[in-house]
Amino acid sequence: MMNKALELIRAQKFHDARAVMEEMNPVDIAGMFEEMSPEETVMLFRLLPKETAAEAFAYMSPEVQEQVISALTDVELRGVLDSQFMDDTVDMLEEMPASVVKRVLKVTDPDTRHLLNRLLQYEDGTAGSIMTTEYVGLKKSMTVRQAFDRIKKEAVDKETVYTCYVMDDGRLLEGAVAVRELLLAEEGAKIGDLMTENPICVETTASDEEVGRLFQKYDMLALPVVDKERRLVGIITVDDAVDAIQEANTEDFEKMAAMEPSETPYLKTSVFVHARKRVVWLLFLMISGILTGQIISHYEDAFAAIPLLVSFIPMLMDTGGNCGSQSSTLVIRGMALGEVSTRDILKVIWKEARVSLLVGAVLAPVNFFWIFLRYQSAPVGLTVALSMYATVFLSKLMGCLLPMAAKRCRLDPAIMASPLITTVVDACSIFIYFNIALWILHLS
Amino acid sequence: MMNKALELIRAQKFHDARAVMEEMNPVDIAGMFEEMSPEETVMLFRLLPKETAAEAFAYMSPEVQEQVISALTDVELRGVLDSQFMDDTVDMLEEMPASVVKRVLKVTDPDTRHLLNRLLQYEDGTAGSIMTTEYVGLKKSMTVRQAFDRIKKEAVDKETVYTCYVMDDGRLLEGAVAVRELLLAEEGAKIGDLMTENPICVETTASDEEVGRLFQKYDMLALPVVDKERRLVGIITVDDAVDAIQEANTEDFEKMAAMEPSETPYLKTSVFVHARKRVVWLLFLMISGILTGQIISHYEDAFAAIPLLVSFIPMLMDTGGNCGSQSSTLVIRGMALGEVSTRDILKVIWKEARVSLLVGAVLAPVNFFWIFLRYQSAPVGLTVALSMYATVFLSKLMGCLLPMAAKRCRLDPAIMASPLITTVVDACSIFIYFNIALWILHLS
Numbered sequence: 001m002m003n004k005a006l007e008l009i010r011a012q013k014f015h016d017a018r019a020v021m022e023e024m025n026p027v028d029i030a031g032m033f034e035e036m037s038p039e040e041t042v043m044l045f046r047l048l049p050k051e052t053a054a055e056a057f058a059y060m061s062p063e064v065q066e067q068v069i070s071a072l073t074d075v076e077l078r079g080v081l082d083s084q085f086m087d088d089t090v091d092m093l094e095e096m097p098a099s100v101v102k103r104v105l106k107v108t109d110p111d112t113r114h115l116l117n118r119l120l121q122y123e124d125g126t127a128g129s130i131m132t133t134e135y136v137g138l139k140k141s142m143t144v145r146q147a148f149d150r151i152k153k154e155a156v157d158k159e160t161v162y163t164c165y166v167m168d169d170g171r172l173l174e175g176a177v178a179v180r181e182l183l184l185a186e187e188g189a190k191i192g193d194l195m196t197e198n199p200i201c202v203e204t205t206a207s208d209e210e211v212g213r214l215f216q217k218y219d220m221l222a223l224p225v226v227d228k229e230r231r232l233v234g235i236i237t238v239d240d241a242v243d244a245i246q247e248a249n250t251e252d253f254e255k256m257a258a259m260e261p262s263e264t265p266y267l268k269t270s271v272f273v274h275a276r277k278r279v280v281w282l283l284f285l286m287i288s289g290i291l292t293g294q295i296i297s298h299y300e301d302a303f304a305a306i307p308l309l310v311s312f313i314p315m316l317m318d319t320g321g322n323c324g325s326q327s328s329t330l331v332i333r334g335m336a337l338g339e340v341s342t343r344d345i346l347k348v349i350w351k352e353a354r355v356s357l358l359v360g361a362v363l364a365p366v367n368f369f370w371i372f373l374r375y376q377s378a379p380v381g382l383t384v385a386l387s388m389y390a391t392v393f394l395s396k397l398m399g400c401l402l403p404m405a406a407k408r409c410r411l412d413p414a415i416m417a418s419p420l421i422t423t424v425v426d427a428c429s430i431f432i433y434f435n436i437a438l439w440i441l442h443l444s
Numbered sequence: 445m446m447n448k449a450l451e452l453i454r455a456q457k458f459h460d461a462r463a464v465m466e467e468m469n470p471v472d473i474a475g476m477f478e479e480m481s482p483e484e485t486v487m488l489f490r491l492l493p494k495e496t497a498a499e500a501f502a503y504m505s506p507e508v509q510e511q512v513i514s515a516l517t518d519v520e521l522r523g524v525l526d527s528q529f530m531d532d533t534v535d536m537l538e539e540m541p542a543s544v545v546k547r548v549l550k551v552t553d554p555d556t557r558h559l560l561n562r563l564l565q566y567e568d569g570t571a572g573s574i575m576t577t578e579y580v581g582l583k584k585s586m587t588v589r590q591a592f593d594r595i596k597k598e599a600v601d602k603e604t605v606y607t608c609y610v611m612d613d614g615r616l617l618e619g620a621v622a623v624r625e626l627l628l629a630e631e632g633a634k635i636g637d638l639m640t641e642n643p644i645c646v647e648t649t650a651s652d653e654e655v656g657r658l659f660q661k662y663d664m665l666a667l668p669v670v671d672k673e674r675r676l677v678g679i680i681t682v683d684d685a686v687d688a689i690q691e692a693n694t695e696d697f698e699k700m701a702a703m704e705p706s707e708t709p710y711l712k713t714s715v716f717v718h719a720r721k722r723v724v725w726l727l728f729l730m731i732s733g734i735l736t737g738q739i740i741s742h743y744e745d746a747f748a749a750i751p752l753l754v755s756f757i758p759m760l761m762d763t764g765g766n767c768g769s770q771s772s773t774l775v776i777r778g779m780a781l782g783e784v785s786t787r788d789i790l791k792v793i794w795k796e797a798r799v800s801l802l803v804g805a806v807l808a809p810v811n812f813f814w815i816f817l818r819y820q821s822a823p824v825g826l827t828v829a830l831s832m833y834a835t836v837f838l839s840k841l842m843g844c845l846l847p848m849a850a851k852r853c854r855l856d857p858a859i860m861a862s863p864l865i866t867t868v869v870d871a872c873s874i875f876i877y878f879n880i881a882l883w884i885l886h887l888s
Contacts, residue, residue, distance in 0.1 A: 025644065027662050152627050161624055162606050162665075179623065180605055183596050200469065216690060218471050219683035221606075221665065238682050239663035242689065246660060249693045250777055256697075257773035258766050266778040267788060271795055275802035278770050282807060285766055289759030290814075297755040303747075310754055311741040314870055315733030317761060322702050322729055322863050326722050329701035333694055334710040344711060351715060358719035363726060370734075419766050426758055 006032060009040065014047055026052060030059035033068075042071040054083035061268070062095035069100055078107045085159045086112075087132035087240060090119045094129075127211050128204030130244055131225040131234030136164040140174060140192030144185045151179070160237050163222045166195050171231040173201060173224055201226050204233060211236055212245035213338050252336060256329070256417035258285060281419065288423035292430055299434040302443045308375065309437055312384050313430065319363065320391040320429045321422035327352055327399025328421050332413045335403065342408050348400045356396035360389040383437045390436075391429040398425055450476060453484065458491055470496060474503035477512075486515040498527035505712070506539035513544055522551045529603045530556075531576035531684060534563045538573075571655050572648030574688055575669040575678030580608040584618060584636030588629045595623070604681050607666045610639050615675040617645060617668055645670050648677060655680055656689035657782050696780060700773070700861035702729060725863065732867035736874055743878040746887045752819065753881055756828050757874065763807065764835040764873045765866035771796055771843025772865050776857045779847065786852050792844045800840035804833040827881045834880075835873040842869055 005024065008017035021029055029052065033041055045053055045068050057065065057080055069077060081089060081104065093101050093116065105113050115133060122128030136158050138147050147164065155161045164182075166175040175195030185194055200214060201224040214223060215238060223241070225234045236244075251261040258281035262269055296313070303309045331348060334340030340348065364385040371381035398421050403413035437443060449468065452461035465473055473496065477485055489497055489512050501509065501524055513521060525533060525548065537545050537560065549557050559577060566572030580602050582591050591608065599605045608626075610619040619639030629638055644658060645668040658667060659682060667685070669678045680688075695705040702725035706713055740757070747753045775792060778784030784792065808829040815825035842865050847857035881887060 023641065025662060148627070155624055155628055161627070180599055183592070183605070184599055197467065215683075216686050218469060219686075221682070238665070238686070239659075242660050242663075242682070242686060245686065245689060246781065250781070253697075253700075253773050253777045257769045259770050259773070265781075265783040266774050267784060267791060267795070271798040271802065274795065274799045275806075278767075278799070279803050279806050282763060282766055282770075282803060283810065286759055286763050286807060286810070289762040292758040292762075293755035296758065297752065300751045300754075303754065304751060307744045307748060308741065310744075310747065310757075311737035313754075313757060314736035314740065314761060314874070315730055317758060318733040318736075318863075318867055318870065319726060319730050321765070321866070322726055323722075325701045325863065326703050326726075329697050329703070330710050333697045337690065337694070337709075339709040340711060347711060351711070351718065354715040355718045355722070358715065359723050359726060362719075362723050363730060366727065366730070419762075419769065422765070423762055426762065430758070 006035065009044060009047075018047055018049075021048060021052070026055035027059050029056040030064075033060050033064045038067045038071075041067050045071075050079065051083065054080050058084055058088040058092075062092065065092055066096060066100060069096075069104070074107045077104070081108055081112075085132050085134055086115065086119065087130060087159070087234075089116060090129070093120060094124070122204060125208050126204060127202045127206040127208070127223075127225050127236060128234070130208060130211070130240050131204070131236045132159045132240075133234045134159045135222070135224075135232075135235040136161050137232070138164050138166050138177065138191050140166055140168075140190070140195070142191045143187065144182050144189050144191070144194070145187040147177075147182055147191055160222050160235070163220075163235075165199075165224055165232055165235070166191055167232055173199070173226055173230055173232045175199060176224065199224060201230075202236075203228065208244035209248045209336065211241055212248055215241040215245070217338070248336070252332070252414045255412065255414035256332065256419075258282070258417075258419035285419055285423050288420075288427070292423065292427045295427055295430050296434075299438075302434055302437055302441075305443050306380070306437075306441065308380060309383075309434075312371075312387075312433070315367075316384075316387055316391055316429050316433055317422075317426050319388065320395040320425040323356070323359065323392050324395035324399040324421040324425045325417065327355075327396045328403050328417050331400045332403045332417060335407055335413055342404055345401075345404050348404065349397065352396045352400045353393070356393045359396075360392040363392060364389040379440050383433070383440045386436050386440075387429065387433040390432045391425065394428055394432070395421070395425040398428075450479065453488060453491075462491055462493075465492060465496070470499035471503050473500040474508075477504050477508045482511045482515075485511050489515075494523065495527065498524050502528055502532040502536075506536065509536055510540060510544060513540075513548070518551045521548070525552055525556075529576050529578055530559065530563065531574060531603070533560060534573070537564060538568070566648060569652050570648060571646045571650040571652070571667075571669050571680060572678070574652060574655070574684050575648070575680045576603045576684075577678045578603045579666070579668075579676075579679040580605050581676070582608045582610050582621065582635050584610055584612075584634070584639070586635045587631065588626050588633050588635070588638070589631040591621075591626055591635055604666050604679070607664075607679075609643075609668055609676055609679070610635055611676055617643070617670055617674055617676045619643060620668065643668060645674075646680075647672065652688035653692045653780065655685055656692055659685040660689070661782070692780070696776065696858045699856065699858035700776065700863075702726070702861075702863035729863055729867050732864075732871070736867065736871045739871055739874050740878075743882075746878055746881055746885075749887050750824070750881075750885065752824060753827075753878075756831075756877070759811075760828075760831055760835055760873050760877055761866075761870050763832065764839040764869040767800070767803065767836050768839035768843040768865040768869045769861065771799075771840045772847050772861050775844045776847045776861060779851055779857055786848055789845075789848050792848065793841065796840045796844045797837070800837045803840075804836040807836060808833040823884050827877070827884045830880050830884075831873065831877040834876045835869065838872055838876070839865070839869040842872075 005017050005020045041064060134157060136151055136154055151161050162179045164177050168174055175197050176199035177191060177195040181194050200218055202211060204225055204227060221238050223236045224232055225236060227233050254261045260277040262277055331340060367388050368381040368385035371384055372378055402416040402421055406416045407413045449461050449464045485508060537548060578601055580595055580598055595605050606623045608621050612618055619641045620643035621635060621639040625638050644662055646655060648669055648671060665682050667680045668676055669680060671677050698705045704721040706721055775784060811832050812825040812829035815828055816822055846860040846865060850860045851857045
């Protein structure tokens with residue numbers, strides 16, 4: 001359908017194109033804009049019915065939004081902004097250059113401008129920064145009938161109507177009521193009797209990870225956001241929570257692969273930015289690698305005597321890194337999902353210790369036997385097998401301890417993932433390896 | 445509140461406990477069950493109002509559900525099952541031992557039993573396995589008033605009423621209509637005129653990753669699931685989509701850290717299962733490490749002549765592994781989010797090639813200078829710097845190529861993550877390093 005609409009536009013069959021686009025989802029229409037030249041973009045935008053255009057606008061990439069904004073007249077721009085939800089406008093403004101922000105704020109009415117300025121102040125990644133202010137507010141004393149009248153009157157401008165929020169005169173959050181409950185109730189019933197008291201809510205400063213966890217745990221469609229005095233200031237709808245969850249996951253993936261997190265999609269990030277986000281951690285980890293090298297040069301005499309020893313270094317290093325990354329990934333993910341907390345530290349250590357004994361009991365003998373069969377040397381086999389056992393044990397313990405310690409210190413556990421643990425474990429396992437070698441093979 | 449209720453129960457103040465629990469969210473009540481002994485569990489369950497008990501039941505862990513089921517009479521069990529949504533019952537049965545499944549199927553009525561048997565056949569991780577069959581179905585010819593009458597009549601038993609689905613007499617999916625639209629429409633308006641035609645839908649065999657992507661892209665509250673003939677068979681609600689998204693993410697995290705994915709939370713998985721899920725990959729990767737070692741032993745003469753060469757091996761290996769893991773993580777994540785497709789392979793290679801040139805241009809000179817300053821040897825410094833440049837370039841290319849190739853071959857790209865790439869890159873970088881050394885240092 002998308003390709004068909006594009007073809008029709010390029011063939012200047014605007015009437016037909018419009019008919020095709022009316023059948024399309026606004027998200028897909030927004031997708032079409034990404035494929036077009038700036039001139040086509042503006043033409044297409046004017047071709048759409050006003051409402052569809054405004055809806056599609058919210059789903060466009062910041063670059064396309066900027067193109068559209070710069071081509072629109074003030075009146076047109078105001079129309080688009082009026083039909084957008086507040087949280088979408090805020091998201092958009094956060095990505096725009098200062099000149100565009102200025103123009104947008106100029107064309108909006110004073111009340112909206114005031115609100116936008118307030119919303120823009122919430123720190124990125126907090127509940128305040130992803131909430132919207134368009135919710136249906138009710139009073140305890142209303143009847144179901146009155147509630148429906150209000151919902152019908154306000155529905156067009158509200159992001160969701162399916163959960164309504166009950167406040168007192170001071171805007172303190174008193175309860176929540178689902179439209180489903182209202183549909184099932186008698187027309188004369190009082191909202192105060194139907195509502196759920198003390199609904200789950202968060203403060204504006206809560207992190208988006210916390211927001212995601214609450215949605216996942218309590219299966220909600222919307223989450224009320226309150227200020228320090230428990231006054232309702234906005235709501236987060238489940239679609240924004242899904243985005244927040246995925247962003248938090250992407251951030252963890254990136255941090256765990258030793259990168260500074262990036263908010264733009266892979267293909268849209270410039271080569272320079274990609275390099276910058278990666279090189280800092282690489283430099284830091286390279287220095288750790290150099291330290292491991294220094295430990296090795298300490299034992300030059302040992303591998304001058306038995307050069308074979310060098311050839312087991314990669315295997316020990318790789319296995320240590322992999323073991324550590326297994327444990328750290330499980331612990332970091334468990335903490336992100338709220339399944340593991342720092343209080344569980346002893347349980348986790350006890351579990352990892354036993355797992356490493358089991359895993360080591362498989363890997364160590366395998367090493368002993370292949371080395372014995374290949375090189376006919378039991379002492380070398382024993383050296384490698386014992387070092388492997390120690391490496392597995394150590395890396396599993398580091399793998400669970402470091403992320404939990406980071407969390408304890410209010411750092412993000414994700415930075416303690418495999419790359420960092422690998423380098424720490426490398427140094428330790430090389431040290432252990434050569435010391436076992438000196439001892440068993442009577443070198444020195 | 446949870447602790448208070450627990451204290452009251454243990455002090456046998458059941459009336460007070462019940463009062464406290466009536467204020468609690470069913471999710472939190474389910475959480476209470478996890479902390480109790482099997483005897484307390486059953487007592488608590490009987491203490492709850494029937495509806496709350498049934499709601500909380502859906503949020504309990506499989507172990508507690510099993511305890512409860514085994515203690516309930518057939519009549520009580522049937523009551524709980526009747527008030528549960530079909531997808532929650534299916535999820536539960538998938539975790540239960542055969543004897544419990546048999547008993548559950550025995551106490552349900554024939555229609556439900558038939559449906560449960562059909563739903564249990566959908567493969568785990570597909571849309572069919574997470575959908576529910578409780579949705580509101582409408583006809584095109586209905587008026588808004590008639591639609592509301594049906595919604596009100598059926599709402600109690602339906603998982604969501606906020607999106608209703610329009611089918612013809614053969615159950616073919618014709619459209620979807622939101623309750624919000626119905627609330628805004630005239631009472632006499634026809635559903636056929638209000639509905640969105642051709643709503644976004646998936647087939648029962650679609651993967652849960654696909655389902656997650658659709659929810660994220662189109663901001664829906666529910667997604668209709670159809671069979672091959674486009675007949676509506678169920679819907680997936682957004683709360684289940686959120687769970688599916690998080691499960692898919694956890695699976696990727698685990699695969700990317702060289703583990704077989706597990707469905708149970710970290711602390712609830714036994715030590716033996718933990719060890720089993722980890723040891724296979726460790727063994728396989730250990731063998732790759734052995735091969736890298738074999739490459740090293742090939743160059744014994746080189747490091748017998750210049751033992752210093754050995755001490756740069758860890759740094760080269762670590763940096764290669766880290767570079768590869770950065771690229772592979774970005775590409776795997778980009779594909780999981782639908783931001784990167786296999787068609788983009790040339791764009792990705794071109795980007796990674798340029799990024800690696802930039803990153804190498806930082807890392808290589810740093811190495812040259814510190815080695816030159818520390819060991820006063822320009823040839824050794826040059827050897828390491830050139831090897832570093834080659835390693836960075838190679839690992840970034842492998843890091844993007846291998847996951848995309850896996851996807852091309854319909855394998856999960858996540859298995860091509862850092863551990864596997866690290867071992868491949870290790871072998872190559874060691875080979876390159878020693879060959880550059882032989883060439884520059886005139887060894888051989």
